[in-house]
Amino acid sequence: MTVHGFYRFLGQQARLPTDEVRKIYLLGRPWGVWPPDIDISREAADAGIDVFTYLAALQPLITMDTQQKENELVAYERTLTVNGGVDSPSAMRNHVEKVATLSTEKKQTICNVLHALYDYRQQIGALSIQKITEKAAVISKLQKGILAESNRRRSENGSSTPNNTPE
Secondary structure, rough: HHHHHHHHHHHHHHHOOHHHHHHHHHHOOOOOOOOOOOHHHHHHHHHHOHHHHHHHHHHHHHHHHHHHHHHHHHHHHHHHHHHHOOOOOHHHHHHHHHHHHHHHHHHHHHHHHHHHHHHHHHHHHHHHHHHHHHHHHHHHHHHHHHHHHHHHHHHHHHHHHHOOOOO
């Protein structure tokens, strides 16, 4: 996905103009969507696999982490409607309020961008699994083709050998 496609996706999910979501995203970096100690590209290269394979393997953990973050975000959003967001401090609350102040946007708008980021994270995981599935299907098709060709050659070689039976 291109950078513009990334912002367009976030904008669609958060129901915001692409330029607005880009501004909010840049002001809010780092968002903490990915764990800080994961460098996906480097770790995939170190493991000798492509990024899609690496992400597909991580998908169950990513899904579990995303659900936990979504639950925390939803809990924070409830405090916005109940008591204006005055609650015990949390990293989520601190980040949302910081980005809201920097961007002069409502806290709920920042929450919507966070939801969009979590959706993006899930979409990337689903895309990775799809790519791996497609790659496996292509490999399987190639293997079947090689096997069929090998069998064809064997049968040709077997039928072209002279018959050594005495007459």
